[in-house]
Amino acid sequence: MSQTYDPILAVVQPRRLRVGAPLRGPSIGSALVLERLTGVPVVVWPTERVPDARTGHYRRIHHVDVANRGLELTVRAPSSDPAFPFSVTLRFSCRITDPVSIVKDNIRDVTAALAPSLSAIVRETASRFDVLHPSDAEAEIARRLTMAHPTSTVELTGFSASVEMVDTEEIVTDRRRNRVGEQSRTAMRPVANGGREEMLAHIMGMTGGNPMPLLAHEDERNDAETQAKLAALSILMGQGNDMEEFNTSEISKQALDEFYRGKDLFPVRPRGVRERIGRSRAALKGGPIVEGGHPDGKAKDSDGKADPPPKSNGSGPSCEKDKDSGNSKPRHSDDDR
Numbered sequence: 084m085s086q087t088y089d090p091i092l093a094v095v096q097p098r099r100l101r102v103g104a105p106l107r108g109p110s111i112g113s114a115l116v117l118e119r120l121t122g123v124p125v126v127v128w129p130t131e132r133v134p135d136a137r138t139g140h141y142r143r144i145h146h147v148d149v150a151n152r153g154l155e156l157t158v159r160a161p162s163s164d165p166a167f168p169f170s171v172t173l174r175f176s177c178r179i180t181d182p183v184s185i186v187k188d189n190i191r192d193v194t195a196a197l198a199p200s201l202s203a204i205v206r207e208t209a210s211r212f213d214v215l216h217p218s219d220a221e222a223e224i225a226r227r228l229t230m231a232h233p234t235s236t237v238e239l240t241g242f243s244a245s246v247e248m249v250d251t252e253e254i255v256t257d258r259r260r261n262r263v264g265e266q267s268r269t270a271m272r273p274v275a276n277g278g279r280e281e282m283l284a285h286i287m288g289m290t291g292g293n294p295m296p297l298l299a300h301e302d303e304r305n306d307a308e309t310q311a312k313l314a315a316l317s318i319l320m321g322q323g324n325d326m327e328e329f330n331t332s333e334i335s336k337q338a339l340d341e342f343y344r345g346k347d348l349f350p351v352r353p354r355g356v357r358e359r360i361g362r363s364r365a366a367l368k369g370g371p372i373v374e375g376g377h378p379d380g381k382a383k384d385s386d387g388k389a390d391p392p393p394k395s396n397g398s399g400p401s402c403e404k405d406k407d408s409g410n411s412k413p414r415h416s417d418d419d420r
Contacts, residue, residue, distance in 0.1 A: 085156050085157060085198075086153070086156075086194065087192050088152055088154075089192065090182075090191075091146070091186065091189075091190075092146040094143055094146070096143055101137050106133040106139070106141075108127055108132055111130075112129070112149065113129065113147060113149060114126060114128050114149045114179075114182045115127040115133065115144055115145070116147055117133070117139075118142050118143040118144070119141060119142065124183050145186045147182040147185055149178065149180075151176050152178070153175075153177075154174070154175055154177050154197075156172070156194055156198055157170065158171045158198075158202045158206070159171075160202075160205050160206045160208075161206065161210050162213060163210060164214055167214040167248065167250065168250070169217065169247065169248065171245070172246075173205065174241075174242075175228070175240065177239055178237065178238045178240075179236065179238075180237060184235070184236045193237070201228065204231060205228075208223050208224045208227050211223075214248050217248060221245065224246070
């Protein structure tokens with residue numbers, strides 16, 4: 084679809100004698116091209132007076148539109164992949180600056196006259212962009228057209244480009260599916276890189292707050308692992324005749340450590356008893372244990388003499404010799420008598 088206009092508004096043949104009706108100048112936004120019998124045409128712009136308005140011999144008078152007009156042009160251009168073309172719609176403003184050229188070339192459709200040069204720029208620019216990046220193609224096409232060399236016939240300004248993909252339903256569908264999959268993977272990546280808490284939160288979010296699916300899975304996994312360990316242990320312990328006692332004890336120890344980590348299965352006797360037994364054994368090997376450091380139980384002073392027996396303080400019985408027999412007998416207090 085294109086939007087265009089015919090720049091030549093009217094063509095008239097004036098009368099030779101115009102004494103009572105002289106030629107008038109053009110209105111704003113238009114110009115007159117006066118075609119003479121010989122020589123170059125004369126251009127009359129708005130606010131200018133027509134030369135020889137009453138007596139001038141003009142063969143034809145062309146009324147040309149020189150106002151600023153908005154145009155639209157649609158171009159089918161290839162992308163970087165020729166199998167998927169672009170549909171480019173250009174919108175711009177056009178103003179005729181050389182009415183004589185318009186009349187000489189008899190241009191009656193401005194957009195059609197500009198289409199070849201504009202389409203060449205659009206096609207060359209669009210072919211450098213992928214079909215999935217139309218916005219980049221739009222910006223570059225508008226920039227290229229704005230920087231294009233102007234012509235002396237028309238002035239083109241205000242370029243804008245709208246690029247659409249053609250016959251790309253399959254590409255768009257696949258692109259959407261891939262985008263949705265990438266968003267899903269991005270959302271799941273913290274769960275995959277996290278620990279048990281992230282996985283539990285994910286499952287609870289999917290099941291309305293129920294954590295049992297994860298707990299049941301963990302129980303099944305632990306049961307399967309335990310059964311595998313028991314089966315391996317049974318196979319190893321079944322080779323009792325072919326294994327040394329040291330290897331068997333090591334396997335048993337590792338199995339207990341695996342199934343009962345950090346737990347004391349057998350009570351340990353206090354170390355105080357062991358220490359006392361060890362001291363007793365050491366004393367027996369070194370000789371009898373006596374009090375005071377002397378075999379007869381009496382302590383000696385520094386000269387080697389035995390200390391005399393302790394005297395009684397009257398509170399307990401003391402020994403005295405019997406005069407008749409010479410034997411000692413206990414002495415009793417007056418209260419005992």
